[in-house]
Amino acid sequence: MDYKKLIKKFKRAIEDFNLIEDGDKIAIGISGGKDSLTLLYLLSIYKKISPKEFDLVGISLDPGNGCDFSSVSILSKKLNVEYHIIPTDISNIVFNIKKEKNPCSLCAKLRRGMLNSSAKNLNCNKIALGHHKNDAIETLLMSMFYEGRINCFTPKTYLSRMDITVIRPMVYIDENEIKSFVKDNDIEIVKNPCPADGKTKRQFIKDLTYNLKTEIPDVQINLLKSLTNIEQLNIWHKEK
Incomplete structure (x- = not known):
């Protein structure tokens, strides 16, 4: 897949939610998966065509479980994006010290905290994450199914405690488009050695949405x- 189709949706999200402004220094959270590598690629392209002046810094958190980020280093250099690998003890904390039966929540919390701190240390005022359209849909359904509330992450979130803004420029891009883009451009994915990979509630919801698509083509x-x-949000309000 050519990047032009993706950059059109990417640009629309940035403009709809005012995600990037002049003078921004944006940390790109790079796990090494297809989503974050596509984000790295698209931000580097957008930087060249955007009228706004901003800087990019790639950050990967090494969880300490044998991840090899050498291919990300090569890609970052090719795209002329400054890149840092931050060593952490996340894997040991989650699986050996805490021995979490449901490790994803703690792992995500630790990664968020360390990414935020690393971005601040590099003088960044924004963090870009690779959440796409399907992630938003799955988060909405997980919130409704497991928590009994209508909730989802937003394309732009200001974290007052850290004084940093999280942006998600890929919210209009479909996961299958990302898969095609990575395959067609021979982008090397970092293998995820996490023992919980593919065995989560999110994976169940992901599979459910794809199954629903066969019966309801426009469901996503x-x-x-x-x-x-928001004009047609009709929820029940109990009278006190």
């Missing part, structure tokens, strides 16, 4: 549309 489009359709 409509679910994403519901996140911005």
